[in-house]
Amino acid sequence: MKYIILIMTFILPSSLTFSQVGENLDNDKFSALYLVTSTHIDEKGKEYHSIPAEFELLYDSKMSQFEYIPKINNRQEEGDFFTMASSGIIFVNLEQNKMYERKSSLGKNYFIEDSIPKFNWKLISDDEKKFKTYILKKAIYENLEDNIIVTAYYSEEMTCPFGPSLYGGLPGLIFEIQIEKKYGNNLKDITYYNLVEIKNTNKEFKKINFTKSITYEEYQKLYKKALKNMMEMNNGGVDTSD
Numbered sequence: 001m002k003y004i005i006l007i008m009t010f011i012l013p014s015s016l017t018f019s020q021v022g023e024n025l026d027n028d029k030f031s032a033l034y035l036v037t038s039t040h041i042d043e044k045g046k047e048y049h050s051i052p053a054e055f056e057l058l059y060d061s062k063m064s065q066f067e068y069i070p071k072i073n074n075r076q077e078e079g080d081f082f083t084m085a086s087s088g089i090i091f092v093n094l095e096q097n098k099m100y101e102r103k104s105s106l107g108k109n110y111f112i113e114d115s116i117p118k119f120n121w122k123l124i125s126d127d128e129k130k131f132k133t134y135i136l137k138k139a140i141y142e143n144l145e146d147n148i149i150v151t152a153y154y155s156e157e158m159t160c161p162f163g164p165s166l167y168g169g170l171p172g173l174i175f176e177i178q179i180e181k182k183y184g185n186n187l188k189d190i191t192y193y194n195l196v197e198i199k200n201t202n203k204e205f206k207k208i209n210f211t212k213s214i215t216y217e218e219y220q221k222l223y224k225k226a227l228k229n230m231m232e233m234n235n236g237g238v239d240t241s242d
Contacts, residue, residue, distance in 0.1 A: 031201040032057040032173070033069075034164050034193045043185040055193070057162060058203055064162040065205050066090040089206065090166060092116055099166060100210050103219070106226045113213035119150070119169050129153065136175055147182040164193040173198075 034057065038050040058065040067089045091100040094116075101112040119141045127138040136153040143149075152163065156172040163174030175195040182188050214222070 029058065029060045029201055029203065031197075031199055031203060032059070032195055033197040035196045036164075036191065036193050038189060038191040041186070041188040041190070043187055045186070055164065057164060058201070058205065059160060059162045061160065062094050063205060064090075064092045064160075064168075066092075066165055067206075089208065091205070091208075092162065092166070092168065094161070100208070100213070101166075101216075102208055102210075105223055106230060108226065110219050110222070111208075111210050111213040112216055112219050113210050114216045116168075117166050119167065121152075121170060131155075131175060134158075134175065137172075139170055149180045150177065151180075152177045158198075 034055045036050075036053045036055055040048040042048070054069040054071060056065075056067055056069055058067075088101060088103045092098075093100070097116055099112075099114055099116050101110075103110045103112060121139040121141050124138040124140060129136050129138075131153075134155040134157055136155055139152045139154060141150040141152070150167065152167065152170065152174050153176040154163070154170040154172040154174045158173035159171075160173050161170060162168045163170070164177055167174060167177055173195075174193075177193045179191045179193075180188065181190075
């Protein structure tokens with residue numbers, strides 16, 4: 001058995017259950033549970049699959065909270081599997097047009113505050129499928145600069161623009177999403193988010209202090225600097241940037 005650790009920025013068939021949920025978003029709050037898996041494909045085409053992880057999307061008409069749910073895993077997997085090292089929490093506030101993220105990277109916590117990301121979704125009107133009693137419609141987003149293709153299925157019956165992680169902005173809740181990231185030498189990572197349960201809840205949003213926050217652009221600069229320093233330390237303190 002082989003395990004690899006993947007740090008996520010954050011389609012398994014399963015027995016999916018849904019509670020009867022109301023549609024009065026002004027008063028209701030919902031808890032949506034997503035099962036998340038990832039596949040890494042190396043330069044030889046060999047696939048490494050993650051052990052499934054669970055994330056919760058808590059939302060109402062104005063705000064969402066997305067967070068990893070830690071669980072004890074006693075599964076004995078056969079083959080090449082890796083675990084997803086996931087931490088942090090993401091808030092999206094529609095009234096403020098702001099996203100807030102507490103992110104742990106390279107042993108340090110970062111508090112990020114920025115505008116809600118805008119995704120140039122292409123709605124595919126002739127591609128639908130049914131999930132339980134819901135009609136799911138397809139949308140695609142392509143980021144050619146970063147070689148990322150995102151395929152989402154959403155339901156207009158759940159009238160909110162939220163989804164897993166920071167993905168959203170569609171005319172309904174995202175039920176399924178596939179994020180494909182290509183690298184050089186045929187390397188590829190594919191991450192899947194599948195909604196497995198949704199229900200009404202009285203759970204409260206967490207309160208986290210973001211007064212000492214940075215923008216996402218500032219975070220990227222700090223992360224790249226910390227990553228470079230770590231690589232130099234691993235190389236015996238020799239700067240190989242030239």
